[in-house]
Amino acid sequence: MAWEIKNLRDLSEHERLEAGRVLVEAMAHVPHAWPDLRAAMAEVSEFLGDPTRIAFAALEDGRVRGWIGALRHSKFAWELHPLVVDPAHQRKGWGSRLLEALEKAAREAGVITIWLGADDEFGGTNLYGTDLYPDVLGRLQKLAATSGHPFTFYQRHGYVVSGVLPNVNGFGKHDILMTKRL
Ligand SMILES: CC(C)(COP(=O)(O)OP(=O)(O)OC[C@H]1O[C@@H](n2cnc3c(N)ncnc32)[C@H](O)[C@@H]1OP(=O)(O)O)[C@@H](O)C(=O)NCCC(=O)NCCS
Incomplete structure (x- = not known):
């Protein structure tokens, strides 16, 4: 197989559309995130037009297998967002390669x-679905995956659970914060 990592800005129009499709399909388990290709292409465009953002795509034989982005908040800290791999090609190392590139x-x-x-x-x-208060950090220490949450993917790559934002997506729907020191 011939594969490469390319800056998102260097993708062809067709490859950009593929990146949008991958975003929709990989995040289908969170339907309101990028519900359709139009929403996904708006996200892709943000990465093309905003100089504070950076993104890379992984291609195999010319097909987009996944992509990763980051928001360059400061000289010292970047926020990883998003990381998506085509569902038909997950668990083949694409996510890891993209993370390494970023x-x-x-x-x-x-x-x-x-x-x-x-x-x-x-x-x-x-x-x-649970209430984290009042001992938010105590509950966070007992965090465990029940069905395929990607935080364990990041842990494998040296990321540490560093905090949680309770209920920010609705009651019981928390945002788990992870960090890595490079
Ligand atoms: C999470 C994701 C980016 C990982 O990419 P990937 O190419 O499948 O990952 P890799 O093949 O490099 O590594 C796979 C390893 O990560 C770990 N892992 C943990 N959670 C995982 C998950 N939800 N999906 C895939 N791998 C996961 C496993 O140890 C796995 O190894 P195994 O297959 O031997 O069990 C990809 O599955 C994806 O796009 N998921 C949907 C979108 C998403 O949740 N993105 C992250 C938002 S924070």
């Missing part, structure tokens, strides 16, 4: 911290 770019830019919010809006962890 971290390489961040290191080269002098970034110290990459952070991300890993929402649980679909019941992927044992915190879903």
